[in-house]
Amino acid sequence: MAILEKCTECGSEDLxxxxxxxxxxxxxxxxxxxxxxxxxxxxxxxxxxxxEGDHQVEKLLRGLSGKE
Incomplete structure (x- = not known):
């Protein structure tokens, strides 16, 4: 689980x-x-x-292939 990287209160990365x-x-x-x-x-x-990341990759690939 890498989404939460820092404390929103003190900025520490020790979670x-x-x-x-x-x-x-x-x-x-x-x-x-x-x-x-x-x-x-x-x-x-x-x-x-x-x-959302998967959707962005698919969109990028369609754009590269000219099938947007």
């Missing part, structure tokens, strides 16, 4: 992002203890971003 377990586990900053969201929302955001 606690649970890899397994309940989907509603909190993601927090190890430096300032700010709660930055939960695992379920991060997973949902990653899936949305992956789909």
């Amino acid at each position: 606690h992002i649970p890899e397994e377990g309940e989907k509603d586990q909190s993601i927090y900053c190890n430096a300032c203890n700010a709660v930055l969201g939960n695992r379920e929302k991060l997973i949902k955001k990653e899936k949305e971003d992956e789909g």
Whole structure:
């Protein structure tokens, strides 16, 4: 999970992002203890971003082939 890279409160890159377990586990900053969201929302955001990335690649390929 690479979407959340820095704490929105202090800018630290030392984040606690649970890899397994309940989907509603909190993601927090190890430096300032700010709660930055939960695992379920991060997973949902990653899936949305992956789909958007796939769409952009398809659009680029169509443009290169002249089939836009």
